[in-house]
Structures are given as structure tokens and as C-alpha cells.
Amino acid sequence: MLGEDPYRRGRRSSGHADRRAVDRRQADRGPDGRHPDGYPEDGYHEDGYPPEGYADDPHARDPRVDSRGDRRVGDRWRDHRGAGGHEPRDDAEDWDDGWDGDGDGDGEERRGRALPKLIAVLLLVAVLVGVGIFGIGKVIGRVSGGGYTSADYPGMGEGIAVVQVPDGATARQIAVELQDADVTASVSAFVKAASANPKSLGIQPGTYRLRSRMSAEAALAALLDPASSAPFKFVIKEGMTVRQVLQGLHERLGTPLSELEAIARSPAQLGVPSYAPTLEGYLFPSTYDLDPGSTPVQLLTSFVTRFKKETASIGLETKAAAIGVKPAEIVTIASIVEKEVANASEGPQVARVIYNRLHDTTGRFRRLDMDSTTRYAEDEYEGPLTRDQLNKANPYNTRAVASLPPGAISNPGIWALKSALEPADGSWLYFVSMPQSKVTRFAATSEEWAALRAQYLAEGGKE
Template sequence: MTGGNLDEMLDEDPYRRGRRSAGHADRRAAGRRPDGYPEDGYADEGYAEDGYVDEDYAGEGYADGDYADGDYADEGQVGASYSGSGHTGAGHDDEGYADDYGDDGHPRDAGAGSRRDRGGRRRDRHSAAGGYPPDDAEDWGGGWDDDGADERRGRALPKLIAVLLVVAALLGVAIFGIGKVIGRVSGGSSTSADYDGSGDGIAVVQVPDGATARQIAVELHDADVTASVSAFVKAASANPKSLGIQPGTYRLRSRMSAEAALAALLDPASSAPFKFVIKEGMTVHQVLDGLHQRLGLPLSDLEAIARNPAQLGLPSYAPTLEGYLFPSTYDLVPGSTPSQLLTSFVARFKKEAASIDLEARATAMGVRPADIVTIASIVEKEVANASEGPKVARVIYNRLHDTTGRFRRLDMDSTTRYAEDEYEGPLTKDQLNKANPYNTRSVAGLPPGAISNPGIWALKSALEPAAGSWLYFVSMPQSRVTRFATTDAEWAEARAQYRAEGGRE
């Protein structure tokens, strides 16, 4: 028997003996004994020792397994004494064919009891209704011999038992083989091999976004962090905190126990070396400097990439890279290039912008999508509390749309700080009066682009400004609240509070 291949094992014929010819295939399927005929045929009166030739049919009376003399052509053992689908009855009767076969075992060619007429044609011995005629001494040569049948059953019983034993053994082997295949497909044996302790060395593992416990287990096992897939699945199933495993890259140890590996994946310190955070309100320069510090890449190389933002997949409406590096926590996949990292930041912006339908809603407001991003970047820098964002956006829109001539300019310090790259302490008069495109004290309207990378709340504030008539606002340095004013009197009161809390103009 062949081994290792389930299909071959199940297709193997355990009963093959010696040589088979194509002409014998139907005879074997039509009721032959599963262990083949003995070499000398059946040793009874119906089948004399010299009645068949070759391995299957031996003797001088037949040629190549077919009946000679044209008595039985092509059909093999099919005749009046046999049904079309195989041998009929419990066996071959030793005496039941007295009229058809002589004492030497050869078929008679003529005579009242012969099943052939003298021309060699087969004579149908079936009744008009079909089947065999009733037991008749004249027709059947004395009928069935019950004593002979008992004797034959006695001889066949040991062979039947042997065949059943062989079949049972084959089924056992097949079931065992199938079990082995199923074990491989399902991930291993029923036991959960596991390492002991917290492991040694360093292993880097990537947890894909949306991975299941089994998928994580496969990653761990492939990296030789755990001894088996099932060990980690079992540990994760027993700990509800496993649902909190975040996608990303983790620095673990090799040959850890499943429990230790799970604990490491739940520890932020394991993924910290591969995390990069863009905080809300960070500028492109700050992002590039952070990548320089983390990856050791020359800052000049990063700045050269930023000066050619088209290669990063920016939205068509974006004038610069500023404003389009979406604030979030990113996974620094080992082997990633700086361009790939920056592209992933831009891709995240486009995903978030699409989630709030930024372009269509901006168009509906009569505002360019790029201006929405610019307004959101100013809101991000001017207000401490997200809940105040829609009010600050309303002040910006009110000043941009003022028709009285009172507010030709936005007069936002945040835009001047961006131009000066100065974010600590008060601005000098020279800085406030310097002419540059981002100094909204000297230039009317919005600056030419964003001044920071806004978060989703700031983008929503620009798209959904609060209703109000405010024209002024100021954030208090101590109380961390923002005062809004419409009239000059309200504005004077807000400025007094600002100074009282230590603010400097």
C-alpha cells in the first residue's frame, strides 16, 4: 500500500492479484470473488480443473477469458445460466448444470438439455415474464442441490471473514490517515505545545490590522515566539484583555510562553519603538524633525521629499504638504522608506477627509476645500478646547465676510507665528508688522496655505461653524477658556481678563 497520500490510499485496490486484462474488468465487477479465482478454478463438477486458461480462466476449453467456439462472444460469463450483472444465486451448483456440461467440464453443443442450439446460438432459458424458470428436473438437470450449497457456504465463509478483516484494516488505516491530514490542516495536534518563561533574544512581529487571535497566533508561531498556534489561542481565549491587542509592529522575545507573549502584546512598551505619533497641530517641519530623530535620516533628505509633495499622493486641491499629514499614531514598519512613511500620513488624511465628505460639503458652502483645511489649521492653533472650535471658525468666517470695512484682515497671531517659526512667548512688534504672506495683520484674507496639520475635530469645525455674530475671541492663559465678543465693550472686558491672568499682548 502506498503511504502519505490520502487519495492514493483510498483508491488502492487491496484485492489485486497477478495480471488483469481489460476484458476481465467487467467480470470482476460482475460478482467474482474479491480474492480472485484460485489458479486451477473451482474444484467442483461445474468448473473442471482444466476448464479455464491464464490466471483468471484456465483450461483448454476457453481462450483468453472468453468462451470458445463462438458460444459466448465478448460478453464474458453472460448466458442463460448467468444474469447480466453477475453470477445469480448463492454460488455455482456442483450438479445444477448436468445438461449443459459434460463430465469433462466442457459445454455440450447439442441435446435436449443444452442451452445452445446446434448452430451455436444462445437459447434464452428465461420465462416470458422474465427471470429463471421454476425448478425443473428436465430444465435444470435435477434442480438445486441444497447439500452442495451448504458445502459451498462452508468453504466460502473463511474467505468472507478474511475479506472483511482486510476491509476493516484498510478502513482503520484510512481513518488514521484522514485524521493526520485534518490535524495538519487545523493547525496541529490536540495538545498545545508551549515554551516556559519569558524567552530570550529579540523577535519582531507584525500584527495586521483586524487580525483575529488565530492570525496573531500564526504570526507568533512563525517567528518562533510561541511553540504552537493552539497555545496562544487558548491563552487569548481565557483573557478578555486580548481583544485590546492593537495592530502594529512589536518587539518581543523568542521562545516565550503563550501567557508571556500575550502579556507582552498588551504592554505598550513592546510596540513603542515602532510607533510614531503626529500630534494635532504639529507642522510639517516638526513631523520631519521627529522622523529624523527616530530613524536617524538626514533632515535635508526628508525636506527634499517634502518639497516635492506630488510624489506623496496629495489631494489635487492641496497647495502645499502643510495640513495634509493627518495627526495619528503610525506604525514604523521595518524597511519602510521615508517616502512610504510620508505617503501613509497623506493617505490617512484623504481617508479621514472622505469620511466627512470634505470636498462636497466645502463646495456646498461656496468654499474651496483647501480653504477648509487652512481654516481648520488656524482653529487648531488658536483654541485649547475642541468644543470651542465651531465658535472660532465662525469668527473667522464673520471677519472674512465683513462688508463694513472694520475687519479687512484676520489679525491672527497664530499665522504670524507660523511664518516666524516662533511658538513660545509674545511676538515682537517687528514680527507683527513684517510683511509676509502668512502675516494676517498685514495681509487681507486667508494665508496661502494651512499653518498646521489639523485633527478631525478642527476640520469638522471649519465645515460646521457655530451660529453667531462674534468678531473677537481670546484664550485665557490660566483658566484655559476662550472668551468671545461681538461689540467693542465686550472685547475690552475680555482683554482685561486676559491681562489679569498674566497674558501679554
Template sequence: MIEDDLDELLDDASDSQTSHSRRHTGRGRGSHSRRRHGAASKLIAILVIVAAILCGGIYGAGKVIGRISSGESAVDYAGPGDGSVIVQIQAGSTARDIARVLAFAEVVRTPAAFVNAAAADERSRSIQPGFYKLKQHVRAVDALASLLDVKSHTLFRLTIAEGMTTRQVLTALADRTGQPLSAFEEIVKNPGELQLPSYAAGIEGYLYPSTYDLRPGASGAATIKSFVDKFKAETAGLGIEGGAAALGRSPQDIVTVASIIEREVKNPDEGPKVARVIYNRLADTSGRFRRLDLDSTTRYALDEYEGPLTQSQLAANNPYNTRKVPGLPPGAISNPGKWALESALHPAAGPWMYFVSLPKSNVTVFATTDREWQDALARYRAEGGT
């Protein structure tokens, strides 16, 4: 670490000054002046090093460390390399930290060779933490190029986008890892070891949208559990259980409503109003709005997300068809992000009973009366909606 190298220099300077203080009694003024000048020079040198470190990223750090370790051999490999190895770059690594990892894995021959390569290329400041698949026995400049190549990094990186379904997540995970989709499907069918929240009705809704560094060799269950752990960590401060109670709903209801919001609208500022439409319909006592009448829930049950739904699809008998079944579906229909969960927890105030998202304008129109709803439908059809 940079701090370790700097502390050693500071300790040396401190020892020198302490020794000088002990030897000063009985010495002449000339000797004292020369020693004071030497200590000042060393202090100036240390301050220069500190300034350089504070100004650097990987580039600055590597450059400073290279100078501190000027006696270290910078022997490099000469060939194009052979074999391969997986290495992990930790968050906050300096050029020297990375160099040590690469040298230990026999990617580069010496740490100093990589430090010099990083110091000569300012792009080294953009090296990201994570896992990389690299050739062994390569030139340091080639190792640096591989670390900067997106392909060597994204092999072990998976992004769960907001609104993805569990099936979509597992399919992407199978593609990324090369493991069979069926193996992941078996894990989520019996999710005991995933440690879902106690209120969860199933895995859907609890694979938190984020970008993950996949750990090579980890079991499928451990990988999926990391997505669930992320959900629990990121939502700990939202107060899902208390917020649900305040709305007269269960925590699972909140996740389900948030998952619908994710599939129905694109604009975060519309989320609280969509939540209000859902809650208004669920609380209706007139008998006019016994059902939510949402296409998104039917699409989830049919795993059909492109094109218009047919009349037979809209009439399908399944618990997710909210055109036929009153109330909320039995579980979430996607994995919602934080904004959708917050929308479900904090619905806007308003009397709306309808909403429709316009296909070209990319905005959502809200309506209270039948007349407003017919006007909204006319706008939807005018933009090509069916």
C-alpha cells in the same frame, strides 16, 4: 479561523444525518431511536461550541480552538529566547491566528503552545493589531507577555495629534523610524508622489491626525502618503469643495481656516464661532478689519510656540504675519482634525469681530464692539495673559 473549524464540524454532523436518512428504510425502531439520540447529542455538542465561540474574544476563541485541536502537539520552547523578528497581528485575529503567525516566525515552537497560554490569561483579549518586535524561540507565556507590553508595539506606532505642524510630524517620524529628518523634509518639498488633493497649496494641513501603524521597511514617501490618503478618506464625506464654494472660498481656504482654529482654541464647540470671526473680518468693507491680527500665524512662521511674542516678532516681515498682511496666510498653519474642518465649513451665525482665549479659564470670549473687546482683554490680562 474559528469559522473554518466550526464549518468542518457542522459538515460532519450534516453528513451523519444525511447518511442516517438514507439508511433508515428497512431498519427497526430501536436502531432509529439510537441514531436519533446520537445525532441529537452531536447537535447539542455543536451548539455548545457555538455558544462558547460567540461569548469569547481572543480568550474564548483560543480556548475553544484548543479543544477542537486537542490532538495537536503543544510543544513549547524552554529557554529565554534569542534573536528578534518583526511580526504583524492583523485586526480581527483570533488566538489561533496569532499562534500561527508566531509559530511561523519561530517566536513560539507550536501554535497550540500559544493557544494554551492565551486561554489561561484573560489579558490576551486586549492584544492590539499592528507590528511587534519580538524575541524568537521563547516560551509561549513570554511571547504573550511581549504582545501585551506596550513597548514592543509602540515602536511601530505614530500618533499625529490634532494641530501638529508638518515639521512636528516629520520630527516625530524621524525619531520613531531612526531615519534622518532631512530625508523626510526632501519628500515634502517635492510632494508629487504623495498625491495631495488637487486644491492643496502644500503638504501642511493634509497629514491627517490619527494613530498609524508604521510598516517596517516602507519608504518615507509611502509612509507620508498614508497620512495624506487618510485625509482624503476621512474628509470625503465633508464636501470640502462644495462647502467652500457655498462660502465663496476655495477648498484650500477651508483647510487654512481649520488649521487656525486648531491652533487658536481647544474646545470644539467654539470652532464655528472662531470661523465666523475670521469670515466676518475677511468680508469687512469698512476698512477697520483689513487684517486678521492672529498670533498663531506668526508663531507658525517663526516656529515659536512657547511664551509671549516680542514686539520685534510681531513686526516680522513674512506672509504669515496676519498683523501686517491682509487676508488669510498663504497656506495652512497646522494639520486640522475633522471637528475643525467642519467648523470652517459650517461657521456659526453672529456679528463677532474679535475673540480671545483665556489662559486659565480655558474658554474663548467673543466680542462685537470695541467696548466688548476691551472687557475681554481685561479678563485675559487678569488671568495672566500678555
């Protein structure tokens, strides 16, 4: 590169030439600072050393020159002698391989100058790697539903998808169920939608009929809509009979009624308590989730299992023993209370009337005389009972048969069971539910009962 000094001034030489040689060369210069042969003073020199730059220390080495006389331009090394001993080419930088040359540790300055370039290269690599990870993350996120993005389907979806929400499930657990069923595109999309909607805390456990490929917000709205779970919900209302429960299962599942009735006639296979004489009274009233894969036996067993759980929580067997009543009798009394009482708060008083009649020593009540037990036997729950029905001899006609019927007449709720276990204190022997006021009145004497009866008729009650 003519006209340009490839070696910067002010550097120390390797110390192989003495000061006299330098002075001699300086004396050879012309008035213009050039050598007689035409080479510029700043050009190449016959001994391979720069014209200036000697330090006081004759042993100090020029970091641009190695032990063989190799020099470098900028941060690149080249052989001063060139190939075959010729002078080096001005384009030596083009073929320089960036190597230190002699491995003697004299490349510190080169490495110092190369450091910014190295940092730049590393930064470039880091950026490229980051972009790659970002791109891969987006792909994985859209495929798996996790990661950086929240992949989501548009719209309300299509077809039908059945999803179960476990009891006590978190938003993320629900999101996993939805993604596994291909209802939503990703876990994160549903979690985001649920976090933004406080109503999501009201999602109930159970089975839901949704659509495939729904947006996360649409799926959340469907889970909050009772209609989505209605096809899989089955309700046993307080006071329902086994017959009514079986009819409901038949209508919901399509299972032949005769098959369900055959199962009910063998209650032991359903796990009823050992003291239960029949299945009646042991299907606990509640709302149940109908698992599409469950058999009728499994469903009925779940109703019985719930009864055992709830009665254990109130200590039914222990409290029954404490008042001298058998557990099965508690269930039967509770089932009568369930059918006779208009309001749950009146249950303990009605239970006391039943106990008072069972233990009456005056002779006025040798029987319970409860219409509800006769209605159960006749499967007749609307309108007045006929004289023939009231006089018919059957184990459940408490007008004709003394003491309690042989079993429960309905499936009582927890309040009725508690009423049977903890009856109110009182001497009542009569009660009647008023047709208009919808309250139950109680009487202890015949005179009080006559007044209540007159009020009952005045409100439109029938004999």
C-alpha cells in the same frame, strides 16, 4: 489425545454407513464398552465414522466431516486418514492451516466459531493503529503547532523578533503570525491562551517587538503591553506642523532631515489633493504603524492617504462648495482653528470669528490679525512675539497681510475641519483664551472685547 473424544457426540454423520453396520459394531463391543482389540469405544473407527449421532435423515451430513472423510477438531480441519493413509495424529491441531478443506461451503460452523477470534484480532489491530496515530499526532502536533497537542515554549524567550498584527486579525491569524516568526511554538497554544484572557480582544494592529521562543501566555502579555509596539508607532498629534513631523521621523528612522525636507518640497509625489498648495495641512493626525521595510516616501504617502480618506468621509469638497469656500481654504481655516482653540467644542465659534473678519464691511478688520499665523512663519511657539516679528512682512503675518495666509499653518484634526465646514452662527469678531480657566471667551463689540481683555490680564495673560 488419549482418553478424550476429539469429536463431540450428538452430531450427524455423512450418511455413508447404514444402521445395520452400526448395530453390528455395537454387538462387537465388550462388557466394558471397548472393542476386542483394545481401542476405546470413543476412539477412532475403522470406517471413519462416529459410533453415535445418526439422525433420522440418512442424507444429513455431519458438519465435522467433508466429502473426503476429512474431519475437524474444534474449529480446525484435519485429514482423518492421516498422511499416507495412516491414522491421524493427536497433534494434528499443531499443523492445521485453518483452511475449509474442500471449498464446498461446509465451513460455516468453523467460521461461526472463528468469528470471536477474528473480532478480537481486528480489535487488537484497531488498538495498535490507534496508538500509532496517537503517537504520530503527538509528534506532528509538537512540530507543527497543530493537531492534538498544544506545543508551547517555556519562559519569556530570547533575542528579538518583529511581528506584524494585521488590521482586523482574529486570534488564530495572530497565532499564525507568531508561529511563523518562531515567537510561539504552536498556533493552538496561543489561541488557547487568548481564549482564556478577555483582554486579548484589546490587541491592536501594528508592528511589535517581541522575543523568540516565548510561551504563549508571555507572547499574549507582550502584545497587550504598549511598550512592545512603541518602537514602531509614530504619532502625528493634532496641530503638529510638517516640520515637526519630519523631525520626528528623522529621530525615529535615522533618515537625514535634509532628505525628508526634499521629499516634502515635492508633495505631488506623495499623492496630495490637486488643490493642496503645500504639504502642510495634509498629513492627517493619527497613530501610524511604522513598517520597518517602508521608505520615507511610503510613510509620508500613508499620512496623506489617511487625510484623503478622512476628509472624504466628511464630504470636505462638497460641503466647501456649498458654502462658497475652496477646499484648500477650508484646510487653512481649520489649521488656524487648531492652533487658536483650547477646546474642540469651541472650534465652530472660532471658525465663525475667522469668517466674520474675512467678510467684515465695517472697516474694523481688514486683516485677520492672528498671532498663530505669525508664529508659524517664525517657527516660534513659546513666549510672546516681539514687535519686530509682528511687523515683519511675510505671507503668513496676518497682521500685515490681508486675507488668509497662502496655506495651512498646521495639520488639523477632523474636529477642526468640521468646524471650518460648519461654523457656528454668531456676530463675534473677537475671542481670547483665558490663561487660568482654559476657556475661550467671545465678543461681538468693542465694549465686550475690552471687558474680556481686562479679564485676560487679570488671570496673568500677557500682551
